Amino acid sequence: MSRPGDIQTPPAVELHDLTVAYHKKPVLWDIDLAIPEGEMVGIIGPNGAGKSTLIKAVLGLVPAATGWVRVFGESYASRRREVGYVPQRESVDWDFPVSALDVVLMGTYGRLGWCRRPGAAERKQALGALERVGMQDFARRQISQLSGGQQQRVFLARALAQNARLYLMDEPFAGVDAATETAIVNVLRDLKQQGRTLLVVHHDLQTVEGYFDRVVLVNLRLVAAGPTREVFTRDNLLATYGGRLTILDQAAETVRRFEDWLPQTGAEPPHSAARAAAPQRLLSPPGAPPPAQPQHGAAPQAARRPPGENHALP
Amino acid sequence: MPFLEYNTAIVLGGTTLLGFASGVIGVLGLLRRRALLGDALAHATLPGICLAFLLFGRQFGALLFGALVTGIAGVALVALLSRYTRIKEDANIGIVLSVFFGGGLALSTYIQKNSVDAAQAGINGFILGRTAGMVQADLIFICTAAVAVCFVVLLFYKEFKLLCFDPDFAAVEGWPVVRLDFLLMLLLAVTVVIGLPAVGIVLMVAMLIVPPAAARFWVAGLAPMMWLAGAFGALTGAAGSLTSTYAADLPAGPVIVLCGSALFLISLLFAPRRGILARARDRRRWRKRRAIRGFLRILYEASEAALPERAALPIADLLGRFPGRAREAEALVAHAARAGWLERAESEERAALRRSAPRAAAAAEGDDAVRLTAAGLQKAAEAARIHRLWQHYLRTSAHIDRDIVDPDAEEIESILPRAVLAQLEEDLKNAGTLPGGGAPVRALAGLPRELAT
Ligand SMILES: Nc1ncnc2c1ncn2[C@@H]1O[C@H](COP(=O)(O)OP(=O)(O)OP(=O)(O)O)[C@@H](O)[C@H]1O
Ligand SMILES: [Mg+2]
Numbered sequence: 001m002s003r004p005g006d007i008q009t010p011p012a013v014e015l016h017d018l019t020v021a022y023h024k025k026p027v028l029w030d031i032d033l034a035i036p037e038g039e040m041v042g043i044i045g046p047n048g049a050g051k052s053t054l055i056k057a058v059l060g061l062v063p064a065a066t067g068w069v070r071v072f073g074e075s076y077a078s079r080r081r082e083v084g085y086v087p088q089r090e091s092v093d094w095d096f097p098v099s100a101l102d103v104v105l106m107g108t109y110g111r112l113g114w115c116r117r118p119g120a121a122e123r124k125q126a127l128g129a130l131e132r133v134g135m136q137d138f139a140r141r142q143i144s145q146l147s148g149g150q151q152q153r154v155f156l157a158r159a160l161a162q163n164a165r166l167y168l169m170d171e172p173f174a175g176v177d178a179a180t181e182t183a184i185v186n187v188l189r190d191l192k193q194q195g196r197t198l199l200v201v202h203h204d205l206q207t208v209e210g211y212f213d214r215v216v217l218v219n220l221r222l223v224a225a226g227p228t229r230e231v232f233t234r235d236n237l238l239a240t241y242g243g244r245l246t247i248l249d250q251a252a253e254t255v256r257r258f259e260d261w262l263p264q265t266g267a268e269p270p271h272s273a274a275r276a277a278a279p280q281r282l283l284s285p286p287g288a289p290p291p292a293q294p295q296h297g298a299a300p301q302a303a304r305r306p307p308g309e310n311h312a313l314p
Numbered sequence: 315m316p317f318l319e320y321n322t323a324i325v326l327g328g329t330t331l332l333g334f335a336s337g338v339i340g341v342l343g344l345l346r347r348r349a350l351l352g353d354a355l356a357h358a359t360l361p362g363i364c365l366a367f368l369l370f371g372r373q374f375g376a377l378l379f380g381a382l383v384t385g386i387a388g389v390a391l392v393a394l395l396s397r398y399t400r401i402k403e404d405a406n407i408g409i410v411l412s413v414f415f416g417g418g419l420a421l422s423t424y425i426q427k428n429s430v431d432a433a434q435a436g437i438n439g440f441i442l443g444r445t446a447g448m449v450q451a452d453l454i455f456i457c458t459a460a461v462a463v464c465f466v467v468l469l470f471y472k473e474f475k476l477l478c479f480d481p482d483f484a485a486v487e488g489w490p491v492v493r494l495d496f497l498l499m500l501l502l503a504v505t506v507v508i509g510l511p512a513v514g515i516v517l518m519v520a521m522l523i524v525p526p527a528a529a530r531f532w533v534a535g536l537a538p539m540m541w542l543a544g545a546f547g548a549l550t551g552a553a554g555s556l557t558s559t560y561a562a563d564l565p566a567g568p569v570i571v572l573c574g575s576a577l578f579l580i581s582l583l584f585a586p587r588r589g590i591l592a593r594a595r596d597r598r599r600w601r602k603r604r605a606i607r608g609f610l611r612i613l614y615e616a617s618e619a620a621l622p623e624r625a626a627l628p629i630a631d632l633l634g635r636f637p638g639r640a641r642e643a644e645a646l647v648a649h650a651a652r653a654g655w656l657e658r659a660e661s662e663e664r665a666a667l668r669r670s671a672p673r674a675a676a677a678a679e680g681d682d683a684v685r686l687t688a689a690g691l692q693k694a695a696e697a698a699r700i701h702r703l704w705q706h707y708l709r710t711s712a713h714i715d716r717d718i719v720d721p722d723a724e725e726i727e728s729i730l731p732r733a734v735l736a737q738l739e740e741d742l743k744n745a746g747t748l749p750g751g752g753a754p755v756r757a758l759a760g761l762p763r764e765l766a767t
Contacts, residue, residue, distance in 0.1 A: 060485070083486070085486045097530070098536055110487040118472075
């Protein structure tokens with residue numbers, strides 16, 4: 001991904017020879033990577049591959065054993081005002097006594113500095129961020145009373161309130177329904193349109209091609225990184241998910257499906273169509289029975305009965 | 315003798331302020347999951363108190379300073395053990411707590427045996443708390459420290475809020491998380507230490523936990539929770555120290571903590587929304603409302619075929635829809651009758667019987683059927699309408715926003731956007747299944763089971 005010789009614009013993120021270890025066990029190994037500015041990049045890999053660790057290493061949350069990280073050509077510490085972060089949703093306690101607006105306001109704390117409280121300007125900005133993710137009606141709601149997808153959108157709104165140039169997002173689509181996913185993707189595309197760089201950990205192989213300009217395939221080591229069309233191939237997926245046969249076959253199947261589909265349609269991904277047609281979620285455990293219908297938007301069983309059926313007159 | 319002696323008054327002031335401070339800082343401790351660490355801290359103060367006594371004699375400031383030093387040392391030890399061994403934090407807390415407290419008890423026994431001053435030192439007073447022996451200077455010291463703690467919390471409110479909610483995000487934003495954590499720990503330590511003379515080592519942690527836990531039942535936001543926890547703490551401290559002053563034999567600590575526990579119990583039971591009673595009542599009401607609405611729908615659907623005539627509905631048929639729940643069904647019929655939604659009627663069989671054999675019909679007891687009244691029909695049609703609109707919404711539009719679906723909402727109008735609602739109604743109208751609305755509704759029979767979507 002690096003563009004040697006391009007000195008004027010340093011890459012948004014540059015990792016050199018990066019190794020990260022927990023208790024001496026390396027979980028990321030010799031990563032060399034450069035992410036150019038203004039792109040939407042997916043980080044793909046199986047569970048435990050080190051995707052979250054990669055993001056945390058960029059943010060300085062976990063120390064690098066060797067190697068270094070540069071953000072816009074400098075150390076992270078000197079550029080942190082330009083970086084926004086969406087952590088994995090499970091990383092906080094959603095019973096915490098704050099409202100959605102309070103959480104979004106936290107995105108403005110960095111700019112405020114010590115001891116200053118958010119004022120009218122910050123509130124306006126936070127409400128604007130909530131509106132962009134379609135959550136303005138929930139501003140006063142306690143976060144414990146939000147659904148998973150709404151919590152995810154609150155986190156996204158907090159990152160928007162940070163108003164960053166580079167966004168690092170850890171599984172922003174985890175556990176959200178199709179409608180929320182679409183809403184989030186639209187916000188991400190907006191950000192990209194404005195020239196921001198997005199580095200997004202993503203789990204659903206079926207949507208990778210539709211969402212990302214570039215992908216980074218990791219599993220302990222960097223398997224491949226580059227434009228999605230070049231890098232998101234069967235061989236690379238096999239190398240990333242290596243050894244897990246069922247997943248391999250499904251991964252191959254996905255790639256084939258997308259290869260079939262690519263020439264026929266335009267840039268817009270057949271996101272929901274591909275989802276509905278898929279016999280099984282890619283990363284569902286081997287042998288799991290295929291869901292009877294698309295999981296997203298599935299209504300409670302009772303609601304699908306026609307009215308009057310169970311109360312029919314004798 | 316005046317009601318409050320001067321000394322009692324200042325003790326009261328001291329414990330009130332102390333209670334307020336421990337309630338406020340306790341909220342942060344609780345949210346940062348430091349409650350048990352507070353307990354370790356309190357217990358780890360005892361060796362410090364004893365050592366300070368051995369070194370400096372009975373000097374209030376020196377004793378508290380000694381307490382602070384070993385208290386913080388204990389917490390630091392827990393942190394080190396958790397970091398550099400594989401032992402989990404709760405076990406480390408137990409280890410540190412018992413080792414420090416055991417050492418402290420040994421030291422205090424030694425002092426008791428070897429020091430003439432021991433009784434005056436009142437080291438035992440630190441274990442269970444004693445308000446009687448305090449003098450003005452001590453209390454001024456306690457008050458100053460309590461006010462200082464509250465001031466620091468006020469100053470760094472925003473930073474602490476972020477630290478407690480999402481420390482990773484705080485670190486990413488450049489806040490010195492480790493130092494903030496240390497400051498929070500220091501505030502907890504200071505509060506614990508100034509609480510020791512009155513509340514005692516053994517129960518001090520209750521002052522940090524009970525008021526915030528009680529406050530959580532009443533309010534939802536962080537700032538309100540802190541104010542209320544502070545108020546609860548103040549009340550606890552005041553009530554406890556007054557009680558222990560007038561019942562001189564009781565140690566202050568247990569009395570104060572018992573007052574706090576009473577507050578907690580009241581909150582647990584009677585808090586308006588989160589309390590146990592309120593929740594049970596809400597659940598009961600919700601179930602009842604739900605059952606009534608479901609029954610209204612059944613009545614509507616049973617009457618629907620004959621509309622606009624209000625058909626007679628045999629009671630046996632109605633009860634038959636609640637297999638095994640006859641009493642519930644009878645209660646529902648009775649409720650609907652009381653509300654004026656149902657009137658007595660005669661089933662067709664009975665009417666036929668009356669025409670053919672009037673005497674036999676008269677012999678059968680009572681009425682065997684009911685009929686919706688005009689008001690009842692309106693109610694029932696509304697219940698059916700809302701139900702069908704939600705069903706239709708779920709079938710056609712739930713992928714747009716499933717979170718808003720609330721089949722028990724009395725008013726669908728206040729939840730769904732007007733355009734969506736209009737579309738749903740239009741669909742139902744076209745299918746002939748939109749209840750009410752003035753226009754006669756076509757009978758359900760003969761229509762395709764699935765609504766047009
Ligand atoms: N705090 C930690 N201490 C020790 N090991 C850790 C820690 N965090 C992660 N690991 C290990 O590091 C490896 C990579 O973890 P990481 O969270 O980066 O994976 P991931 O790719 O984000 O996985 P997932 O898809 O499940 O989120 C895993 O094997 C995990 O067990
Ligand atoms: Mg992860």
